[in-house]
Amino acid sequence: MKGGVTVNDEKLIGLFEARSERGIEEADRAYGGLCRSVAMHILSDRLDAEECVNDALLHAWNAIPPAKPRRFSAFLAAITRNLALNRYAADHAQRRGGGQMPLVLDELAECISAKENTEHVLDRMALHDTLESFLKALPPKHCTVFMRRYFSMIPVAEIAAELGMRESTVKSILRRTREKLRERLEKEDLL
Numbered sequence: 001m002k003g004g005v006t007v008n009d010e011k012l013i014g015l016f017e018a019r020s021e022r023g024i025e026e027a028d029r030a031y032g033g034l035c036r037s038v039a040m041h042i043l044s045d046r047l048d049a050e051e052c053v054n055d056a057l058l059h060a061w062n063a064i065p066p067a068k069p070r071r072f073s074a075f076l077a078a079i080t081r082n083l084a085l086n087r088y089a090a091d092h093a094q095r096r097g098g099g100q101m102p103l104v105l106d107e108l109a110e111c112i113s114a115k116e117n118t119e120h121v122l123d124r125m126a127l128h129d130t131l132e133s134f135l136k137a138l139p140p141k142h143c144t145v146f147m148r149r150y151f152s153m154i155p156v157a158e159i160a161a162e163l164g165m166r167e168s169t170v171k172s173i174l175r176r177t178r179e180k181l182r183e184r185l186e187k188e189d190l191l
Contacts, residue, residue, distance in 0.1 A: 009072040016064035024057050031073045035080040041153040042084040043091075052087060056080040081151065107149075107178065134184050138177065145173045 008030060015023030035056055039049035056079040069075035135143050145163065148154045149170075156174070160167045 009069075012072050013064060013068060016061060017068075024061060027057060027060065027072070027076060028053070031076050034073060034077055037154075038077050038080050038152050039084040041155075042081070042088050048087060048091075049084070052080055052083045055083050059083070077151075107174070130184065131181075134181060142173050142177055145170055146177050149174055 012023055012027050012030065015026060032053055035053045036049055039052040040046065043049050043052065056076055059079045060076055063079075067075075135146070138146065141163070145159055148159045148162070149156065154162075156167050156170050159165075160170045163170070
């Protein structure tokens, strides 16, 4: 690994830069499962999730070059997440449907100013240095729990099962982490 870029990522980026369509196939093989999981937890529909992954691969194809992501998996997952959030918003403009999205947004609403739309703040925060440094300062398990819930939108029960924890422990970690995030955002006048 060089500077956060894996050899696999370097190969994928090289294929994209060379405009080799094999790059799309290799990216799907390497990170398609991750992206499908992200999209499914937001959309709760396999066909919509698959379409988001295909769209994400196309977006990555169009972005590279000039973009040269440090972590291809995070780059592709973020594109997928944003596309899935956009599709969710379009599909649920008049109603709040099932899936994890309404639950996750309700949980995070306590950390976010009521003046702004929660979805817009989430997107802005994801790019902001404050959130990145906040996450880096968390204990690794707490960061994993937080990211699995609020980036990948995985249900609490599933996170608990994956990490071998009780649901109450996961909920407690999430509650305390949200409180710390709120304090940090208030301290830095971002809330």
